[in-house]
């Protein structure tokens with residue numbers, strides 16, 4: 001049995017693809033056979049973030065429509081032997097994602113021996129997003145500490161709790177809150193919702209806090225999941241989050257401001 | 272900002288305002304989605320009917336479904352403006 005982990009948010013641009021790449025790479029590093037699927041049909045980007053954009057021949061939709069086999073479409077990661085990528089189609093219509101078609105591919109991936117299937121959901125609540133939500137066993141709700149992102153996350157929770165396959169069968173999707181682009185200095189100054197605030201409002205268990213970090217852009221520039229940058233704050237925060245997902249207990253890092261000199265505090269410094 | 276805060280004491284921060292607004296909004300939105308799917312449509316239709324006769328704002332009509340024992344009670348509240 002494979003576990004489907006859907007990375008979702010409602011609101012766009014909050015860090016779903018960054019997080020999907022990091023989580024999938026982290027699970028593979030921990031020794032689990034993992035595949036990460038781009039559900040953003042028409043606007044694929046996961047291939048770029050994973051650094052495999054020049055190796056995409058077939059995609060998710062071409063497998064559903066029977067043009068290619070799953071083995072032809074899966075791209076084996078060159079850094080991590082346990083990791084494969086299934087790209088989204090750039091040209092086809094998102095209606096190509098049918099419930100039966102997606103369900104069958106997930107079953108086949110499980111038969112191929114993948115333990116984790118990470119689904120990078122598109123923004124919004126249209127077909128690609130609802131398909132990814134529908135099949136979720138676990139949902140990682142990516143939220144920025146900002147009003148519209150928090151509100152959209154709550155809407156996604158509502159959909160998970162009423163319309164997902166698990167909910168319809170009387171069960172529950174495991175929900176995990178991942179707060180990204182967190183700035184502890186602004187939180188301390190009262191300019192940004194704190195992680196406690198967001199947890200209070202959404203009432204979902206916190207799996208990690210990823211700081212606002214220059215390492216994320218650096219990673220995407222070079223097509224390397226940021227979790228592989230072991231010297232970076234964001235990379236370490238993602239490693240901790242994956243470890244917590246796998247049941248480990250780890251303290252939160254990078255959630256309080258770094259100590260600064262008195263002068264820079266008074267002048268309101270920081271980077 | 273830090274210096275300003277030191278001299279003038281703590282004002283309510285913008286983050287606190289955000290939290291308060293979100294809590295109110297989200298508890299409202301959760302209540303709405305707990306009911307059956309037709310509640311928002313019903314609310315809109317009722318609003319349209321009442322508006323034919325009285326000028327009211329959208330938030331002057333509220334429709335709620337409460338469970339009392341083995342029966343459900345549809346509670347309809349229409350606030351009419353003062354004459």
Ligand SMILES: Nc1ncnc2c1ncn2[C@@H]1O[C@H](COP(=O)(O)OP(=O)(O)OP(=O)(O)O)[C@@H](O)[C@H]1O
Nearest residue numbers: 012013014015016017018123181211212213216217
């Ligand atoms: N922790 C972070 N620190 C700094 N920048 C970040 C962080 N996380 C994400 N970003 C940046 O935010 C932008 C959006 O990230 P990403 O593409 O992962 O979001 P998304 O939720 O997948 O977007 P979409 O909804 O369009 O699919 C990117 O430019 C990314 O580099």
Ligand SMILES: [Mg+2]
Nearest residue numbers: 016017040045
């Ligand atoms: Mg994305």
